[in-house]
Amino acid sequence: MVFGGIGTVALAWYYGSPRFIEVGYRPEQPVPYSHKLHVGELGLDCRYCHVSVELSHEANIPPTQTCMNCHAAIKPNSEKLQLVRDSFENNTPIAWVRVHKLPDYAYFNHSVHIKAGVGCASCHGNVGEMDTVEVKAPLSMGWCLECHRDPQQHIRPKSEITNMTWEPPPNQAELVKDVMDTLNPPQDCFACHR
């Protein structure tokens, strides 16, 4: 009976953890936008669309105008882009499905992390290889604290922020020594539960 109890707890521990529940969420979007094509193959920078990531807490989903910058002329009659054209003509938003969602009591700020030197791929994975965006990291408090307690291996030069395949070099500790002195990732509750 004790064995059964332990088994149940073990199952709940595994299947109830954010690593199981959150990772792998890959919702279907109204428009089959492929990051793999636009970022991976065509080489668009993340910030071309997600403009506010350096300025605000939120990394915005782009307005339809951003899509139309190219798609007014590229594949202007494609079926896959019908919703985009409708949105542009009728001035109504495209109903994108949110992928990465923190609970409402945790207040995350993107711009602070970009400024500190955390790359997009550190939390979102290699988006340039995703046809449909998928959650790659649990985004749980424990997972965030892992980096907050020891950010050394996750800090990169500002020019590499949007590099999807950056890996910390062997002399990372030396390279980031100066930055680490100024970095002070908060570990108190108030930092995020404001």
Next chain:
Amino acid sequence: MIRKHLNLTTVSTALAAAILLGGCYRGKPSSKPPLHVVPNMDAQPKYKAQDKADFFQNGSAMRVPPKHTIPRGYLRADTIYFTGKKANGEWVEKNPEKITMDLLQRGRERYTIYCAVCHDDAGYGKGMITKRSPDLMPVSYHTNVLRQQADGYLFDIITNGSLSKLMGPYKHQVGVRDRWAIVAYVRALQRSQHAAAKDVPLDKN
């Protein structure tokens, strides 16, 4: 052993077998939203950025200021800085931002993100996008016409798009100071492709 009723061991073993055999492992992609068994305060009745809002007629939680109003800090009285035009309606010739190396570096970074896609890194208009469509033919910056154009004109093109409408308005994506930085960088690009031997710094001769 005869069991009179199901006990915890049997149930949990059966459950484990069902789950593991069914393929529920960590990170397996699924289009179903994550199930939060204990919802706590995960979803609070408040509007966040870009949320849908049934309360408003157009369904958008983010509101636009009412017509004929100006939010604090948005007066934008300096029309030269914000529109590139002087009071008499002509384009301002010189960049109102002080040209420093910082500004040019910023301009280069922003240019690479927003402009190089179509205009390519050197400004000849052979960006990667042009290979995807025969209709997209950005002008090359390295023509006499554009070299002699006023800075304010370039600023306006970035802000509102080109006259031919082939280039859309980038005011939603590029902030005002960044636009001037890009204008400064484009001028540097033009200079780089139209330099004379005497322009090369002495130590690089």
